[in-house]
Amino acid sequence: MMTLTLEGDLHVVVTRRFAASPETVYRAHTEAALIRPWMLGPDGWTMTICEPAAAPGDKIHFAWSDGHGNGFSLTGESLVMEPFHRLVHVERMHLPAPTPDNHVETNFAPDGTGTLMTMRMTLPDAATRQAMLATGMEHGMEASYVRLETVL
Amino acid sequence: MASGLSTTFAALSDPTRRAILSRLASGEATVMELAQPFSMSQPAISRHLKVLEQAGLILRRIDGSKRPCRLAPAAIAETEQWLAQLRRILEANYSRLDLLLAATPSKEPS
Numbered sequence: 426m427m428t429l430t431l432e433g434d435l436h437v438v439v440t441r442r443f444a445a446s447p448e449t450v451y452r453a454h455t456e457a458a459l460i461r462p463w464m465l466g467p468d469g470w471t472m473t474i475c476e477p478a479a480a481p482g483d484k485i486h487f488a489w490s491d492g493h494g495n496g497f498s499l500t501g502e503s504l505v506m507e508p509f510h511r512l513v514h515v516e517r518m519h520l521p522a523p524t525p526d527n528h529v530e531t532n533f534a535p536d537g538t539g540t541l542m543t544m545r546m547t548l549p550d551a552a553t554r555q556a557m558l559a560t561g562m563e564h565g566m567e568a569s570y571v572r573l574e575t576v577l
Numbered sequence: 578m579a580s581g582l583s584t585t586f587a588a589l590s591d592p593t594r595r596a597i598l599s600r601l602a603s604g605e606a607t608v609m610e611l612a613q614p615f616s617m618s619q620p621a622i623s624r625h626l627k628v629l630e631q632a633g634l635i636l637r638r639i640d641g642s643k644r645p646c647r648l649a650p651a652a653i654a655e656t657e658q659w660l661a662q663l664r665r666i667l668e669a670n671y672s673r674l675d676l677l678l679a680a681t682p683s684k685e686p687s
Contacts, residue, residue, distance in 0.1 A: 427671060429664045437660070441671050445678040453674055459681075463673035522590070551602035551648070552595035554659040555634070 431548070439544045447533040450540045451509035454531065465489070478503030478514065485514060509533060524553045588632035593617070594625050598634060598648065605647040 427441045443450045453459045457475045464472065464487070473496065474488035481503050488498035500523075501516030512531040517523045529546045548554075588594055597611055612622040626646055629635045637644045 427664070427668055429660060429667070431660070437663070439667060441667075443671075443675065443678055445681070449678060449681060450674075453677060453681075459677065462677050463670055465670065465673065548656075549659075550595075550599045551656070552589060552598040554656060555589055555598065 432545070435548055437546050437548050439542075439546075441542050441544075442536060442539055443542060444539045446509075446538075447535055447540045448509040450542060451512070451533050454512060455506070474498065478506065481506050485516065505530075524549055588628050588634055591625070591628075594629055597622075597625060597629065601635060601646060601648045605645045607643050607645050611646070 427439065429437065429439050432438050453463070455477055457477055460477060461472050461475050464475075470489050470491050472487060473490045474486055476484070476486040478485050478501075483503050485501035485503060486498070488496060490496035498519045499516055500519070501514050503512070503514045505511060505513035510533050513529070515526045515528050517526050527547045527549065529544065531542065531544045534541045534543070589598075593615060596615070600606060600611060600614070608619050608622055608626065611626070612619045615622065626635065626637070629646075630637060634649055635646045636649050637646050
């Protein structure tokens, strides 16, 4: 159902079909009340800060916690918001040192009665991937899953 | 294992060492080649390489008077690990999103 492929040396392309209209899926990626229930990573984690962009140029700020003192955050800036079919933003994770900027473009296309989402992101450099894996493993991989999830 | 990971993380905490690893991701290099972009002495680079070698992130071989460095296999396999983790986390998130979408009545165009 989901595909995840490397494009060249620098990009990761993810596709996923959803049984809802592009408008509904777009809103689930842009409205705080709709983001909070799903953009979580492993069970037990919660979003402690959920401030998506409302318009191009706005800042993005997300943070997660496992309730046991483990947490991390993501900041970014929205570049393009074209309701209800295209989003472009840059983001970085704070591990706590910031990772290099990740450029993410997400498209929402009608697909029958549903939506085909295509997300194209920049692959973190080799050292960043290592750091993400290494820090994650120190917390039994869970924190890493959540960190990786923030590539969204 | 925990101490090994701490060593890895300590090795990765330095921006110069992270830049060295990124450079080695595109292929083997000598100390001289690595020192060039950093305006740093070769002994200083060698100290960084020693930390990376002890953390198991790079391997060095002997080639006459040179000791070229390359990424250790574990550091290369990390791309696949990273993609596998990314896939797992996205699948978990999107499964939750499926449930949310199923519970959200679609807005009819007015």
